[in-house]
Amino acid sequence: MMMHCKTARPLLTAYGDSELDLPLTVALEAHLSECPDCTQALQAQRSLSRTVRGHAPYFRMQDDLRARLQASLPIEVRGANNPALPTAPAATPRTRRNQEMTRWLMPLAAALVLGVGVNQFTALNGADDSLADELVASHIRSLQVGHLDDVASTDQHTVKPWFAGKLDYTLPVHDLATAGFPLSGGRLDYVDKRDVAALDYRRRQHVINVFVWPSQHESDGKLGAQICDTYNVEHWRMNGLEWWAVSDLNRTELHDFAELLQKAEYTAPVNAKPPTAPPIS
Amino acid sequence: MSDELTARRFSAMAEPHLDAAYNLARWLTRNPHDADDVVQEAYLRAFRFFDGFRGGDGRAWLLTIVRNTCYTWMKENRRGETQLEYDEADGSLQGEEAAELPLHNADPQSLLLRAADGERIEAALKRLPIEFREILVLRELEEMSYKDIAVIADLPIGTVMSRLSRARTQLRRILEKME
Numbered sequence: 001m002m003m004h005c006k007t008a009r010p011l012l013t014a015y016g017d018s019e020l021d022l023p024l025t026v027a028l029e030a031h032l033s034e035c036p037d038c039t040q041a042l043q044a045q046r047s048l049s050r051t052v053r054g055h056a057p058y059f060r061m062q063d064d065l066r067a068r069l070q071a072s073l074p075i076e077v078r079g080a081n082n083p084a085l086p087t088a089p090a091a092t093p094r095t096r097r098n099q100e101m102t103r104w105l106m107p108l109a110a111a112l113v114l115g116v117g118v119n120q121f122t123a124l125n126g127a128d129d130s131l132a133d134e135l136v137a138s139h140i141r142s143l144q145v146g147h148l149d150d151v152a153s154t155d156q157h158t159v160k161p162w163f164a165g166k167l168d169y170t171l172p173v174h175d176l177a178t179a180g181f182p183l184s185g186g187r188l189d190y191v192d193k194r195d196v197a198a199l200d201y202r203r204r205q206h207v208i209n210v211f212v213w214p215s216q217h218e219s220d221g222k223l224g225a226q227i228c229d230t231y232n233v234e235h236w237r238m239n240g241l242e243w244w245a246v247s248d249l250n251r252t253e254l255h256d257f258a259e260l261l262q263k264a265e266y267t268a269p270v271n272a273k274p275p276t277a278p279p280i281s
Numbered sequence: 282m283s284d285e286l287t288a289r290r291f292s293a294m295a296e297p298h299l300d301a302a303y304n305l306a307r308w309l310t311r312n313p314h315d316a317d318d319v320v321q322e323a324y325l326r327a328f329r330f331f332d333g334f335r336g337g338d339g340r341a342w343l344l345t346i347v348r349n350t351c352y353t354w355m356k357e358n359r360r361g362e363t364q365l366e367y368d369e370a371d372g373s374l375q376g377e378e379a380a381e382l383p384l385h386n387a388d389p390q391s392l393l394l395r396a397a398d399g400e401r402i403e404a405a406l407k408r409l410p411i412e413f414r415e416i417l418v419l420r421e422l423e424e425m426s427y428k429d430i431a432v433i434a435d436l437p438i439g440t441v442m443s444r445l446s447r448a449r450t451q452l453r454r455i456l457e458k459m460e
Contacts, residue, residue, distance in 0.1 A: 013446040017420065019427045048449055052421040055402045061303035065317055069324045073288040143297050205300065230338055248297055
C-alpha cells in the first residue's frame with residue numbers, strides 16, 4: 001500500500017540524514033517519486049543542512065588552551081620524552097641542517113616517542129599489524145600543536161620542491177582541492193625505521209595524513225582498508241611506492257579519497273618511474 | 282599502570298577530539314571564556330574517569346563528558362537557562378518569542394540563499410534553545426550518527442530524530458524572521 005504524506009513527513013529527517021532503515025527507505029522513496037510536496041520538503045531540509053554545514057563557524061581550540069590542558073596532566077616534562085609537548089625537539093625532525101646528528105638521534109627519538117604510544121595501541125587492539133598502529137600513532141602525534149606541517153601550503157608546486165633533497169625518492173604530490181580534499185601541507189616523518197613523506201589533506205574539519213615511501217615489493221595493488229583504534233586506514237601500492245592514508249574521516253569518504261589519489265597518480269605525468277599500469281591490449 | 286603512563290594514554294586518546302570538545306562547549310555556552318572554563322573542567326573530569334573508558338569511540342565518550350560538564354556549569358552559573366526557553370512537550374517557543382514568529386511559507390531555497398552568511402547562521406543558531414542548538418551542532422558540525430548523539434545527549438534514538446526535526450524547523454523560522 002502506498003505511503004501517505006502524513007506517514008512520510010516524519011521520516012524525511014532520518015532519510016535526509018541517511019539514518020532510515022532499508023524497508024522504510026524503499027517505501028519512502030516510492031512515495032517521494034510521486035509526491036512533489038514531500039520532495040520539496042526534503043530538498044528544503046537538505047538545503048538547510050548544507051547551509052549550516054557550509055556557513056556556521058566551527059570553533060577550534062586555541063593553542064594556549066591545548067597547552068594548559070596538557071600541563072594539567074601529571075606528565076613530567078622532559079623534552080623529547082614528552083611526545084605531547086609542542087617544543088619536543090626530536091619528535092619530528094625539522095631540518096637536515098644537522099644531518100649527521102639527526103640521523104643518529106632519530107632512531108633514539110623515535111624509540112622514545114613511539115615506545116610508549118605504539119605499544120599501547122598494539123595492546124589496546126591486540127592487532128598484529130604494527131605498521132598500521134605506528135601510522136595511527138604518527139597521525140595522532142601530527143595533530144598535536146605545531147606538528148602537522150613543516151611546509152604549510154595548499155600549492156602542490158610549493159610542497160613538492162620542499163621535499164626534494166629531504167628524501168631519497170621522488171614524491172608525487174597531487175592537489176585534490178576540486179574534489180573537496182584540499183592539500184594543506186606536508187612534513188618529514190619517521191615510520192618503519194625510515195624517513196617518509198607525510199602529506200596533509202583536509203576534508204571539512206578532518207585531517208587526512210598520507211604517508212608515502214618506496215616499496216620493497218614489485219607488484220602494485222590495493223592492500224586493504226581497516227579500522228585501527230577508531231581511525232580509518234587505507235593502504236595501497238602504486239608506481240613502486242607504499243601509500244597509506246590515515247584519518248578520523250568516515251570509511252566511505254576516506255575510500256573515495258584513496259581512489260581519487262590513485263586516479264590522480266595513474267594519470268599524472270611520469271615521476272620517478274613510469275606508471276606500472278597493465279598494457280592496453 | 283603508572284599515573285604518568287595513564288596520563289599519556291589519556292592525552293593520546295583525547296588529543297584528536299579537542300577541537301570537537303571546544304566547539305561543543307563554545308556553542309553550548311555561547312561565550313569563549315566560559316567555553317575555556319568548561320573544557321578545562323571537563324578535561325580533568327574525563328581524565329579522572331579514564332579508567333572507565335573501555336576503548337571504542339573516544340570522541341563520543343569525551344563529548345558526553347563535555348556536554349554534562351556544560352549543563353552542570355550552567356546550572357550553577359546561569360540559573361534557569363537550561364530550562365527556560367524550551368518546552369519539551371510540544372517544542373514550541375514560549376511567550377513573546379512565539380508571538381513574534383511569522384508562519385508564512387517563504388520559498389525555502391531562496392530564503393537559505395539569502396541567509397547563507399556565517400554571522401547570520403551563527404546568530405540564528407545562538408538563538409535556539411540549548412537542546413536544539415546542541416543536537417544541530419552534533420549532527421551538522423560534528424557529523425555524528427543518531428546513535429552517537431543519543432549516547433551523548435542521553436536520549437532515545439526516536440527522540441534524537443524528532444528533536445532534530447523540530448530544531449531544523451525552528452532554525453528555519455528564526456532565519457525567516459531575520460529577513
